[in-house]
Each structure stands twice: as structure tokens, then as C-alpha cells.
Amino acid sequence: MADSTIYDVIIIGGSYAGLSAAMTLGRSLKNTLVIDSGKPCNAQTPHSHNFLTQDGNTPKGISTLAKNQVEKYETVRFQKDIAINGKKTPYGFEIKTESEKTFGGKKLIFATGVRDIMPNIKGFSECWGISVIHCPYCHGYEHRNQKTAILANGDTAIHMVPLIHNLTKDLTILTSGKAQFTDEQQAKFEQHNIPIVESKIVEIDHQNGNVKNVVFQDHTKIDFDTIYARPLFEQHSNIPTTLGCKLDEQGYIIVDDFQKTTVEGVFACGDNTTAFRSVANAVYKGNVAGAKVNMELTHEVF
Numbered sequence: 389m390a391d392s393t394i395y396d397v398i399i400i401g402g403s404y405a406g407l408s409a410a411m412t413l414g415r416s417l418k419n420t421l422v423i424d425s426g427k428p429c430n431a432q433t434p435h436s437h438n439f440l441t442q443d444g445n446t447p448k449g450i451s452t453l454a455k456n457q458v459e460k461y462e463t464v465r466f467q468k469d470i471a472i473n474g475k476k477t478p479y480g481f482e483i484k485t486e487s488e489k490t491f492g493g494k495k496l497i498f499a500t501g502v503r504d505i506m507p508n509i510k511g512f513s514e515c516w517g518i519s520v521i522h523c524p525y526c527h528g529y530e531h532r533n534q535k536t537a538i539l540a541n542g543d544t545a546i547h548m549v550p551l552i553h554n555l556t557k558d559l560t561i562l563t564s565g566k567a568q569f570t571d572e573q574q575a576k577f578e579q580h581n582i583p584i585v586e587s588k589i590v591e592i593d594h595q596n597g598n599v600k601n602v603v604f605q606d607h608t609k610i611d612f613d614t615i616y617a618r619p620l621f622e623q624h625s626n627i628p629t630t631l632g633c634k635l636d637e638q639g640y641i642i643v644d645d646f647q648k649t650t651v652e653g654v655f656a657c658g659d660n661t662t663a664f665r666s667v668a669n670a671v672y673k674g675n676v677a678g679a680k681v682n683m684e685l686t687h688e689v690f
Contacts, residue, residue, distance in 0.1 A: 391491050395421045396685055398483055398493035400471045400625065403428045404667050405658030405674035406499030407454040412678025414461025418685060421491055422458075423483065425470045428501070432597070433517035438525050439667040450667065467491070474627040480653060481631070495681050498633075498641065498649075498656040499674060500625040507619055511592035518597035520615045524548075526666055528555045534613035536560070537602060539589070542568040544618055552616055553580060560610070562602065564589045585610070623660055638663065647677035655681055 397413055399406045402424025413420045430436070430447045437443050442450045458464055469485040476482075480494035506513040512520060520539075521527040532555045538548050541563040553559055561567075561577065561584045569577070569584075577584060591603040592615070601609040621639065629635065633649040633656070634642045640663070641656040643649055649656050657673040659665045 401499035404670040408674025409678035414464040539617040646680040
């Protein structure tokens, strides 16, 4: 079923970045459609932090308040659905959804986020976002001074260790395989009394998502309160690449300072464009994308 309306903008993804873009466009009187599945990647996270006015609120609480505010702008419409395909058209773009609806828009904003790929470790996914966390800025204060592990190796571990050592001195690096550090790096860890455990991890023993022990292949265990990890990820939507948007070496959508992708008329914002995953950053980048899209649309008819 095709919607005959040609929207000024179609935003795919209605979490923080998408809602921020939608508010900016709604306040600029742009006819905007937000297509959202209602299944954010942080649904399991109990609390969100480091975002002014909402510190400690639930992710759902923040997004619900944001959506209620955006819905007050009469030019913004919401469609609960999943966008599955997209193509270029003479007027801009056409998006098809899982419910077999078709929508047309002059510009696209992808606020689709990423999908975390859970490692083959029993219990990891149940703890993800609760006691297995990714960001010291989002969650580190609440886990300060706890017995903490960093599940990482090589450059990722090198990046994470100083930030987390700032929050707790009871720190262990779990490489789950042969450590990939230089002699100088290992000496630095020894200087700060940070042990490295290379044994392969097979399970995270937990209670309701709260870590109790890390179980290794040799059947030994180490108790921890918190684990930091950076699992692999993939783009939540393949429509950007179908349209020709380029990804960087890490797998993020390439954008400029105004969130424009490498395809004219297509923008992206939020976690799909950066490793810096936070509510505050997503809201900021969504605001930038909305403002830039509004400027382009306004200049095109002026």
C-alpha cells in the first residue's frame, strides 16, 4: 500500500537521534515521517547517565518523554514499522516497510543505530547493558571502585584501560586468548598492578544480569562485579549501503560535519555513524542533521 504523500523528510529510526532530528524539523514546519520499530538496542539497560536533566532516568523514560514532546508538532507523523528497502526516485527516495507500505520523501535521515553481535560466551547477552557495559562515561560512575574486568585485547584494551583505571584500581584484563601487547604496554600494566588473564572465557555466571563469576575453559573462575566489553557490531539497516552510502573501515556510515552521507540527500546520525555511543551525542547529532536538512530544503524552494 502506497502513501501518496511525498514527505519533506523520512527519518528511519525513532530513538534519541531520530527524535532529535524530528523535533528540529517539526519546529521548522517540515512535513516529516518517522519510521520506527520500537525496539531500541539499549532496551535492556536499566538506567541512562551523563545526559543533563535526565541523569539516572531509564532509556525508555527518556525516549517516551522525547516522543511525547515531538508529537506536539503537527507536521511530524510516526509510523511503527520496519523499513526494509529503499531506492532513489525522481523526487527523492522511496522507502518500503515490512508491512508492505511504501513512503516517498525528498530527503532521508538514517538514525538506525547498530546491532551488537554477542560473543559466543554463555551469559554475556543476559548481562549486556546491566553489568557487562561498554562506556565509562555512561555507566562508570555507578560501577566505580568495584572489582572490574576489561574483556578486550590489543588497541581496544589500550584505549579502555586508563579510562577505567581512573574509576577503579581493582582491575583485570581478560584477553580470552593470547595477549597482544608490546613489552612496553605490559610493563605499564604491571606498574599499575593490572593482571592479564589469557585463558579462554566460556561463561559469565550471573544472577538476573548481574555478574558473579567469569568461568574459563580450564574450569577456573574469577569473581567480578563489572565487565567492560566492546563486542563487534553491524549496521542495523542495510538500506544506506543499498543506496550507495559508504562505510568506514570500522563499519560506520561516513558522514561530514553536518551528518551528510556520501549520497546526496541522505543523512545519518547517532550510533550508526560513530563509536562514541551516548544519549547526549545521539541527541546532538540528530539536532545537527535536522538543521542541515531543513536548511537544504528551505534553500531549494527559496
